Amino acid sequence: MNANALQFRRATDAKAFDLRHRAIVGKNTATYHAAVARGLARFADWETARRRAAAIKWEVMNHLDRYLEEFERNVIARGGHVHWAETGAEASELVVSLARQHGVRKVVKAKSMVTEEIHLNPALESAGVTVLETDLGEYICQLRGEPPYHIVTPVMHLNREQIARTFNEKFGTPLDATAEQLAGIAREKLRREFLSADMGISGANFAVANPGMIGLCTNEGNGRLTTALPRLHVAIVGIEKLVPRLEDLALFWPLLATRGTGQFLTVYNTLIGGSENFHVILLDNGRTKLLADVEQRDALHCIRCGACLNACPVYRTVGGHSYGTTYQGPLGSMITPHLRGWEDWSHLPYASSLCGKCADVCPAHIPIHHHLLHNRRNSVQRHCDAPLQRFAFRIWRWAMQSPGCYALGGKLARLGMWLGIAKPLARLWTERRDLPDPPRQAFRDWWRSNERA
Numbered sequence: 311m312n313a314n315a316l317q318f319r320r321a322t323d324a325k326a327f328d329l330r331h332r333a334i335v336g337k338n339t340a341t342y343h344a345a346v347a348r349g350l351a352r353f354a355d356w357e358t359a360r361r362r363a364a365a366i367k368w369e370v371m372n373h374l375d376r377y378l379e380e381f382e383r384n385v386i387a388r389g390g391h392v393h394w395a396e397t398g399a400e401a402s403e404l405v406v407s408l409a410r411q412h413g414v415r416k417v418v419k420a421k422s423m424v425t426e427e428i429h430l431n432p433a434l435e436s437a438g439v440t441v442l443e444t445d446l447g448e449y450i451c452q453l454r455g456e457p458p459y460h461i462v463t464p465v466m467h468l469n470r471e472q473i474a475r476t477f478n479e480k481f482g483t484p485l486d487a488t489a490e491q492l493a494g495i496a497r498e499k500l501r502r503e504f505l506s507a508d509m510g511i512s513g514a515n516f517a518v519a520n521p522g523m524i525g526l527c528t529n530e531g532n533g534r535l536t537t538a539l540p541r542l543h544v545a546i547v548g549i550e551k552l553v554p555r556l557e558d559l560a561l562f563w564p565l566l567a568t569r570g571t572g573q574f575l576t577v578y579n580t581l582i583g584g585s586e587n588f589h590v591i592l593l594d595n596g597r598t599k600l601l602a603d604v605e606q607r608d609a610l611h612c613i614r615c616g617a618c619l620n621a622c623p624v625y626r627t628v629g630g631h632s633y634g635t636t637y638q639g640p641l642g643s644m645i646t647p648h649l650r651g652w653e654d655w656s657h658l659p660y661a662s663s664l665c666g667k668c669a670d671v672c673p674a675h676i677p678i679h680h681h682l683l684h685n686r687r688n689s690v691q692r693h694c695d696a697p698l699q700r701f702a703f704r705i706w707r708w709a710m711q712s713p714g715c716y717a718l719g720g721k722l723a724r725l726g727m728w729l730g731i732a733k734p735l736a737r738l739w740t741e742r743r744d745l746p747d748p749p750r751q752a753f754r755d756w757w758r759s760n761e762r763a
């Protein structure tokens with residue numbers, strides 16, 4: 311078992327039995343689901359809307375080269391600059407070199423998962439640049455020294471008391487501060503930082519090929535302050551974020567807001583075009599490898615709404631930090647092995663019951679659970695599974711293909727349980743769970759006797 315798989319196993323083992331964590335996440339996802347139900351009711355035909363979104367994304371992915379060049383041409387024509395980065399390290403180096411060229415000492419950042427993906431903050435900090443997260447959730451993560459727990463709601467795992475304790479430790483604010491007071495404190499501190507920052511960094515929810523603009527959605531207005539107040543704006547954009555036309559946002563913005571947070575529209579929807587202080591870094595970082603995989607290419611249709619995480623019983627039980635990845639839950643298990651390598655991440659697709667709820671809720675109509683199954687097959691074909699696991703599945707397959715072996719196995723298991731030797735053998739499973747008593751009669755025996763009767 312590789313180090314990441316071992317870390318995942320240890321973290322999930324601890325988190326799955328943390329009842330406090332489960333209660334907080336359960337409460338927060340229940341609020342989310344109620345809001346989404348209200349949001350969905352505003353759509354005349356949700357199913358058609360998401361099929362249309364999938365068709366638009368399909369068109370983009372099949373002509374991505376053309377749309378990227380169109381986007382680049384239009385940004386440059388509007389006065390902006392476009393850079394291309396093949397890897398996360400290249401993208402970080404580009405940002406650091408822009409910071410050096412422009413004498414940047416302080417950076418404010420709007421929420422951006424792609425900057426988490428490329429580990430931008432440590433790169434900037436080691437170049438002597440101060441980085442401040444300005445999304446409230448990300449700001450709390452930064453204060454706590456934690457990565458985001460969820461791609462849309464970074465502190466979904468915390469309640470008000472825990473956040474108040476963090477603020478108390480950092481700023482000496484009262485432990486009984488209300489949510490409004492906590493937000494007010496963050497607002498007051500961040501306003502000063504916006505005014506003194508030299509560079510604003512954002513991602514993009516969408517990159518519109520024609521007329522070459524990026525679309526940003528935030529609920530706190532920090533996206534506009536980040537991109538408008540500092541003298542330089544750098545947007546780091548995954549190449550899958552393209553949509554062809556401005557009017558496509560009339561579909562994608564409500565889809566993202568409804569499945570992301572249950573709002574019909576996010577509060578601030580901003581379009582940013584070119585100016586000479588606007589730099590876009592178009593990032594590959596493994597995306598073209600996924601694009602080359604015709605079977606799984608539609609995983610690039612993802613608009614990062616986070617709905618599949620909220621729907622997933624495994625994610626809600628083991629929590630976002632257990633995955634050890636930037637993108638968690640079904641989304642992360644679908645794309646991480648492609649983006650970061652099969653050797654280290656092939657264990658993730660197994661963290662699923664394959665119930666298909668993720669695919670049901672996906673606004674981009676991605677058959678996520680099928681891709682998880684594809685990933686399991688790919689990891690076996692690449693010999694990434696553990697030898698013991700491979701051996702166990704061979705035995706299982708052999709037994710399942712032979713009715714006699716299957717019956718004998720059932721009999722031996724029942725006998726072992728009656729004699730009390732199966733439970734110690736199954737100790738890893740029964741340590742924290744009950745092993746049900748075996749039925750007195752196997753179904754096949756019951757069937758045989760009833761068929762005769």
Ligand code: SF4
Pocket residue numbers: 569611612613614615616617618619641668671672673674675676678
């Ligand atoms: S895979 Fe679908 S549901 Fe999951 S984050 Fe992406 S768009 Fe949302």
